[in-house]
Amino acid sequence: MSSAEPERYAPPNGTVHGLIDPDREIPLLLGIIQAVASGPEVEPLAAAVARLITEATATDVCFVHVLDDTERSLTLLGATPPFDEQTGQVTLPLGSGVTGWVASHREPAVISEGKRSDPRYVPIPSLRGSEFTSMASVPMESDPGGLVGVLNVHTIQRREFTARDIELLVAIGRLVAGALHQARAHRQLAARERAHERFAEQVIAAQEGERRRLANDIHDGISQRLLTLSYHLDAAARIIHDEPAEGAAQIALARNLVDLTLDEARAAIGGLRPPVLEDMGLAGGLRSLARSLPDLELQLELFDGRLPEHIELALYRIAQECVQNIQKHARASSAQLRFSVRDGVARLEASDDGIGFDTGPGTPLGRPDGYGLHSMAERAELVGGQLHMMSRPGSGTTVVATVPLTPDPNGKGS
The missing domain is CATH 3.30.450.40 (GAF domain)
Incomplete structure (x- = not known):
């Protein structure tokens, strides 16, 4: 064999015992x-x-x-x-x-x-x-x-x-x-799927980080100023001398406005950053959500285990949207909220006995009457899941979100 040019393989002409019988x-x-x-x-x-x-x-x-x-x-x-x-x-x-x-x-x-x-x-x-x-x-x-x-x-x-x-x-x-x-x-x-999951986690983390920032801004800014204004109004009410009746009436109106604004600020903070999820997980958050609806009989069946934060947040937001839809549009007398994890899949189901609506061909997923199903579907897809909706006029509505979970070394899904 030449040292300058490698010899291409040419089978030998002689008979030699092969590698294998x-x-x-x-x-x-x-x-x-x-x-x-x-x-x-x-x-x-x-x-x-x-x-x-x-x-x-x-x-x-x-x-x-x-x-x-x-x-x-x-x-x-x-x-x-x-x-x-x-x-x-x-x-x-x-x-x-x-x-x-x-x-x-x-x-x-x-x-x-x-x-x-x-x-x-x-x-x-x-x-x-x-x-x-x-x-x-x-x-x-x-x-x-x-x-x-x-x-x-x-x-x-x-x-x-x-x-x-x-x-x-x-x-x-x-x-x-x-x-x-x-x-x-x-x-x-x-x-690529792992990269997509990491991207989804990063997007949701960024969204929730921005929500936390806004919540803190509202709490530290608007809420604190309103509380200070409320203290000033209380002091003014005690020292009015001229036209006390009119002054008291104006102060009372101002107090009502302050109270309404404080309530809105607290609701905004709760909507931006639900602290119950951090302390009690998705099941605790859903129970808290149900307690905030005194006018609706909401039956609960909830899995108490924990999921990765980004999945809990996504499912909680979907549940919030479902409950708001039931309150605003369904005219339901009762509703059910179920959360389970089986065979590596997290499943959230919200159903009601309300008036329902047509879901036939040509019916848009995001309804003009405010159901907002597109936003819920996007939240599910962002964590690798899917959203399905079933409804008929007069037969209520069911919304199901499913998210596949992958094993995690620490025992959680991811």
Whole structure:
């Protein structure tokens, strides 16, 4: 082999004992198929493929290098012991080393001996390449996904790999490539979903932060000034001398205005930042909401566990909107509010026995009479959930919000 130009792989003409006995090829391929069908995880699949190839063939070690999401480098994600400890830690740029050469040229490479004199070879100390004499490297690629990675086998003793050996490794590479392509796509989708969840949490946190700021501004500014004004009016009422009756009447009017404004300010503060959620969670917030409606019989069925703050806030706002709609529009004599968590899904349901309305084709989700269903749907979607509404004239209305929860190491959903 020339040291200036790497030799392309050409199968040897002589008959050499292959990597695997023909009788063991089918069990190996069946084992690879079973590993491929085991699930959409890249690392377990790569590790299983490396183990199966080494156990079934006359090789000493197998490495599975997978193209990363940037498609500019390869990462070792599958290896047989003791090199399994290096998985996830060895990265090769495309074009670097024999593995990078195979990935760039999309063709196999075979080195029977003299690796150090091959211009493609780049030693990787953690993989102890000097201990292995021969190697075969094949691209893993599929029609839909293109190049997915590179599969390498190494032997301590010198080996002339046969054409059948390379055909078998290429076939395994193609078989694994389709599954790895799907696994990478699944991983990328999961990463995008996590990014969306983080974005939703950040948006809701920003919204609630702004609500807290406004609540504090109202409390520290408007409310305090109104309280001071109220004290001044009380003092003025005690010292009026001229036209006491008229002065008292004006002061009484001013007092009423102050009281109304204070009530509005307190209601605004409560609407902007419900402190009951922080102390008692969503169930406590919904109970407090029900107690604030003396004119409506509201039956409650509530799960008392806690959810992530952004989900509790979203569901609480949806419940507030539902209750306001029932009060303003439903003409209901009773209503139900249910909150549950089952099979990893949080479910909020608000229903009433009111007049209902038409939800047939062409009926807008955001009704002109003020139901505001669009805003509730947006709140649900922002935390990865959905909103559904069912109603018929004369048969009441039911609104259901569902939010899937993902496990959290601390035991909460997220």
